Amino acid sequence: MAAAVMSLGAMAQQALWGAPQIVSPEVNPDKTVTFRLVAPNASEVKVTGDFLPTEKIKTPFGEFDGPGSASLTKNDKGVWEFTSDVLAPELYSYSFIVDGFKTADPSNVFQIRDTASITNVFLIDGDPNYADLYKINDVPHGTVAKVWYNSPGLGMDRRLTVYTPAGYETSGKDYPVFYLLHGMGGDENAWSELGRAAQILDNLIAQGKAEPMIVVMTNGNAALQAAPGESSLGFKAPTTQLPKTMDGSFEAAFPDVVKFVDSTYRTKKDKAHRAIAGLSMGGFHSMHISKQYPDMFDYVGLFSAAIMPREDATADVYNDLEGKLATQFAKAPKLYWIAIGDKDFLYQANTEYRKLLDDKGYKYTYRESPDGHIWKNWRIYLSEFVPMLFK
Amino acid sequence: MAAAVMSLGAMAQQALWGAPQIVSPEVNPDKTVTFRLVAPNASEVKVTGDFLPTEKIKTPFGEFDGPGSASLTKNDKGVWEFTSDVLAPELYSYSFIVDGFKTADPSNVFQIRDTASITNVFLIDGDPNYADLYKINDVPHGTVAKVWYNSPGLGMDRRLTVYTPAGYETSGKDYPVFYLLHGMGGDENAWSELGRAAQILDNLIAQGKAEPMIVVMTNGNAALQAAPGESSLGFKAPTTQLPKTMDGSFEAAFPDVVKFVDSTYRTKKDKAHRAIAGLSMGGFHSMHISKQYPDMFDYVGLFSAAIMPREDATADVYNDLEGKLATQFAKAPKLYWIAIGDKDFLYQANTEYRKLLDDKGYKYTYRESPDGHIWKNWRIYLSEFVPMLFK
Numbered sequence: 001m002a003a004a005v006m007s008l009g010a011m012a013q014q015a016l017w018g019a020p021q022i023v024s025p026e027v028n029p030d031k032t033v034t035f036r037l038v039a040p041n042a043s044e045v046k047v048t049g050d051f052l053p054t055e056k057i058k059t060p061f062g063e064f065d066g067p068g069s070a071s072l073t074k075n076d077k078g079v080w081e082f083t084s085d086v087l088a089p090e091l092y093s094y095s096f097i098v099d100g101f102k103t104a105d106p107s108n109v110f111q112i113r114d115t116a117s118i119t120n121v122f123l124i125d126g127d128p129n130y131a132d133l134y135k136i137n138d139v140p141h142g143t144v145a146k147v148w149y150n151s152p153g154l155g156m157d158r159r160l161t162v163y164t165p166a167g168y169e170t171s172g173k174d175y176p177v178f179y180l181l182h183g184m185g186g187d188e189n190a191w192s193e194l195g196r197a198a199q200i201l202d203n204l205i206a207q208g209k210a211e212p213m214i215v216v217m218t219n220g221n222a223a224l225q226a227a228p229g230e231s232s233l234g235f236k237a238p239t240t241q242l243p244k245t246m247d248g249s250f251e252a253a254f255p256d257v258v259k260f261v262d263s264t265y266r267t268k269k270d271k272a273h274r275a276i277a278g279l280s281m282g283g284f285h286s287m288h289i290s291k292q293y294p295d296m297f298d299y300v301g302l303f304s305a306a307i308m309p310r311e312d313a314t315a316d317v318y319n320d321l322e323g324k325l326a327t328q329f330a331k332a333p334k335l336y337w338i339a340i341g342d343k344d345f346l347y348q349a350n351t352e353y354r355k356l357l358d359d360k361g362y363k364y365t366y367r368e369s370p371d372g373h374i375w376k377n378w379r380i381y382l383s384e385f386v387p388m389l390f391k
Numbered sequence: 392m393a394a395a396v397m398s399l400g401a402m403a404q405q406a407l408w409g410a411p412q413i414v415s416p417e418v419n420p421d422k423t424v425t426f427r428l429v430a431p432n433a434s435e436v437k438v439t440g441d442f443l444p445t446e447k448i449k450t451p452f453g454e455f456d457g458p459g460s461a462s463l464t465k466n467d468k469g470v471w472e473f474t475s476d477v478l479a480p481e482l483y484s485y486s487f488i489v490d491g492f493k494t495a496d497p498s499n500v501f502q503i504r505d506t507a508s509i510t511n512v513f514l515i516d517g518d519p520n521y522a523d524l525y526k527i528n529d530v531p532h533g534t535v536a537k538v539w540y541n542s543p544g545l546g547m548d549r550r551l552t553v554y555t556p557a558g559y560e561t562s563g564k565d566y567p568v569f570y571l572l573h574g575m576g577g578d579e580n581a582w583s584e585l586g587r588a589a590q591i592l593d594n595l596i597a598q599g600k601a602e603p604m605i606v607v608m609t610n611g612n613a614a615l616q617a618a619p620g621e622s623s624l625g626f627k628a629p630t631t632q633l634p635k636t637m638d639g640s641f642e643a644a645f646p647d648v649v650k651f652v653d654s655t656y657r658t659k660k661d662k663a664h665r666a667i668a669g670l671s672m673g674g675f676h677s678m679h680i681s682k683q684y685p686d687m688f689d690y691v692g693l694f695s696a697a698i699m700p701r702e703d704a705t706a707d708v709y710n711d712l713e714g715k716l717a718t719q720f721a722k723a724p725k726l727y728w729i730a731i732g733d734k735d736f737l738y739q740a741n742t743e744y745r746k747l748l749d750d751k752g753y754k755y756t757y758r759e760s761p762d763g764h765i766w767k768n769w770r771i772y773l774s775e776f777v778p779m780l781f782k
Contacts (some may be wrong), residue, residue: 023628038492039490039491039492040491041434041490041491041492042490042492043432098489098492098494099430099432099433099490100430100431100432101429101430101432101433101489101494101497102497103489103492103494103495103497104494104495104509106492106493106494107628108626108628109504109507109508109509109619109620109628109629110619110620110626111502111509113500116500117500118495118500118502121626122626123625123626135623135625136617136621136622136623136625137623138548138623140539140548141539141548141550143536143537143538143539144536144537145534145535145536145537146534146535146536147534147560148531148532148534148557157529157531157532159532166539169538169655170654170655226527228500228501229500229501230527231527232526232527232528232529234514234526234527235499235501235512235513235514237414237498237499237500238500263561264560264561
């Protein structure tokens with residue numbers, strides 16, 4: 001009785017609003033998923049997400065594939081409900097649309113921010129090569145830390161996400177380092193949240209498929225200290241309209257990060273034990289950083305890289321592309337890995353970049369997957385790239 | 392043009408749903424706050440939050456103060472809007488209620504989970520003693536890490552949040568350790584999110600008001616490995632109906648945490664350099680742990696502690712309360728600090744506990760604040776407690 005009073009009283013005041021009374025989403029044994037919402041006054045409820053067949057989004061620049069939607073129906077208990085088809089193993093995102101108003105599922109506290117949008121997530125398991133790597137399994141877990149470093153090149157303290165593998169704290173050993181870069185609109189949280197980087201590393205290392213390594217996830221927005229809400233800007237709404245985006249500042253100052261990591265962690269401090277990869281804008285960064293500093297990285301990954309020609313890329317880092325590539329490839333990186341989806345809007349730009357490499361006879365590995373410019377592909381690429389490192 | 396296409400295309404596909412077109416909440420120069428929502432089909436929109444005068448919540452066990460609500464009105468552009476009174480400096484939480492359906496503010500990506508509820512947050516600054524400590528200021532920042540340890544006492548790997556102060560990585564020094572415990576429904580994320588512990592520590596240390604220290608935030612739910620979504624349970628909805636809650640398991644196994652911390656970090660390994668404090672259930676835990684292990688902590692903080700008598704507390708840890716307190720106080724802890732709000736539903740239980748201490752002549756410090764069992768008080772208590780440690 002006393003415990004009940006305490007529990008109730010504490011909850012009434014602590015968690016200001018009570019817990020929902022229904023389960024949503026419910027992953028059924030047959031891997032269909034049921035979504036539910038209590039919205040008695042609503043006249044239409046839809047669910048939209050990447051588990052549904054895509055719909056075309058029209059823009060002034062052409063049509064892109066966007067997430068589809070499906071209608072919920074009100075059941076005899078007044079609860080809106082929809083059950084999906086059987087879903088393939090994957091981490092999925094979704095939102096509800098209630099009378100035209102987009103909103104989170106109030107029964108699902110698991111949400112991930114991507115730029116200025118927050119969506120609910122759920123995971124369907126059953127694929128040992130990919131989706132099962134995104135789960136937290138009962139294996140030894142690495143540490144995920146939010147760490148600040150000083151960047152003289154950018155003139156400020158900035159935040160990193162650093163993964164150290166299980167056992168790092170007490171092993172006394174030195175480790176190789178993998179620098180992992182986000183895309184436009186992302187930040188130092190992107191790979192550890194939507195990217196499931198810590199889970200993928202924990203699982204691949206536990207299975208003996210990847211070397212224990214440190215993973216450093218930077219913030220590639222050169223004008224910012226840290227992710228939205230995590231810097232002295234306070235709770236300022238995120239935006240992709242940032243100064244110093246892809247102007248060469250981030251790439252030029254990248255040695256600040258490497259210097260900090262090598263002086264703070266027990267690292268193997270040579271090219272053979274450093275990798276760099278990134279998605280979209282981070283692939284662009286990885287391409288330019290790895291050729292600007294050709295003695296720094298033996299492993300380079302371009303995931304759906306934003307490597308089309310850009311007239312506004314006039315910084316020193318971007319000068320003499322072909323000369324710098326010649327230097328980089330003369331030093332024979334152990335792995336230069338290019339991956340892209342066959343529906344990616346950057347597919348043609350990557351084809352042209354590969355032609356440039358082919359014409360020069362530079363050695364790289366190419367991986368083409370289905371689908372477009374989406375996190376599903378980047379988790380797949382990370383799961384495939386990590387086992388190839390430092391072997 | 393190319394950059395614009397890339398940006399648009401990337402956004403259309405990466406952040407699956409577009410950014411909202413309005414600003415909400417907007418903290419105005421006079422410290423009123425304007426909330427806005429685009430919901431053209433709604434017939435009623437309210438905002439509910441702790442910045443509004445409280446309303447009584449009726450329960451079978453009595454009335455408690457809950458967050459108030461206010462109505463938004465549709466302006467001439469079809470946007471729902473409400474402007475608050477001038478607000479005192481504080482971190483506030485709120486939600487919208489759209490036609491009776493509780494939802495997040497889609498224009499505000501800053502949200503914090505408390506048990507099974509997610510609410511939006513915003514911060515009003517201007518109080519150097521409290522709210523300004525909750526901000527990320529341009530001062531040296533400590534590292535916040537999610538770290539796993541093995542607990543033989545609980546038979547599993549479990550997760551901690553560990554704050555190490557700025558400079559820890561390279562100073563070579565040993566540091567005192569403050570163990571900071573959450574309440575019922577919370578987890579190892581609670582103090583670093585709603586509690587703003589890292590910000591409070593960063594700021595107090597930078598101002599010279601607190602000693603540099605390590606802060607270890609445990610998970611006090613003895614049946615769980617980690618916070619919801621962070622353990623091998625996967626994306627399982629959070630609940631307060633957990634086995635092994637306040638059954639003595641967590642308290643008895645607490646030396647597992649101290650042993651891990653002392654073997655993993657550079658710590659000062661004696662009573663004079665260890666503190667323990669907690670809110671609500673964590674205050675109950677701190678009281679029992681500190682007397683069960685009377686040579687472990689010289690600083691004890693009970694924040695709105697859940698210390699009423701409980702017939703179901705039959706574990707060895709709970710036996711011989713008075714005898715163990717006699718032993719603890721005979722060893723003269725340097726600080727035994729009890730704090731509670733004058734409207735807290737645990738006020739009477741704390742009064743009775745203090746009477747027990749008074750009757751025995753045990754020395755403690757008492758701090759009474761306004762308000763009830765709310766995070767506002769716990770941030771205040773943390774801001775006051777930390778400067779008293781390790782001096």
